[in-house]
Amino acid sequence: EIVMTQSPATLSVSPGDRATLSCRASQSISSNLAWYQQKPGQAPRLLIYGASTRATGLPARFSGSGSGTDFTLTISSLQSEDFAVYFCQQYKTWPQTFGQGTNVEIK
């Protein structure tokens, strides 16, 4: 099973600032990586797939990069609605596995 490790666990950011979230796979997953956003009491929402392709309607302030084992989600200028938990997921091999999440909170 591929282990996905996210860092940091919590990221404190001021509105308007840049946020950089990391995700590392225990073995190469090529570009088979997705990012999800989850707000309290809601289901996860797909943000990025293929490591860097934005889901339909996702604002351009969200961007994804990386391949192989190291990946990054960047939010260029945090808006109030962006404070949430973010999960990465690999879908290259079974079972699909998720990272433990990064909580982006208001500083």
Place this chain on the structure above:
Amino acid sequence: QVQLVESGGAVVQPGRSLRLSCAASGFTFSSYAIHWVRQAPGKGLEWVAVISYDGYNTYYADSVRGRFTISRDNSKDTLYLQMNSLRAEDTAVYYCARPYGGNYNSPLDYWGQGTLVTVSS
């Protein structure tokens, strides 16, 4: 629009059984594999099971294999998860989710709102 609506969550005792349902609408259900993913309270996401578009192929997480059964009725646009021999560690919100493009190994682009299963004596 695409909708997935789970139901059937409840409080059950350890060792008992429960069946969850997921009603789909807004897309051609019979063309898509569908997943179950769960989230224990305050924890991360755990993939549980997936079923092929036609129901002939199923895959399970090690943690539920032999106890849970995923199935579907394409005539009713409904997905099921039969959960037997429930344990305290099965306590979670259970989501059904659709993979992008319909294939097993794709990201999950639509999720239901989830249904809570609590296993407790």
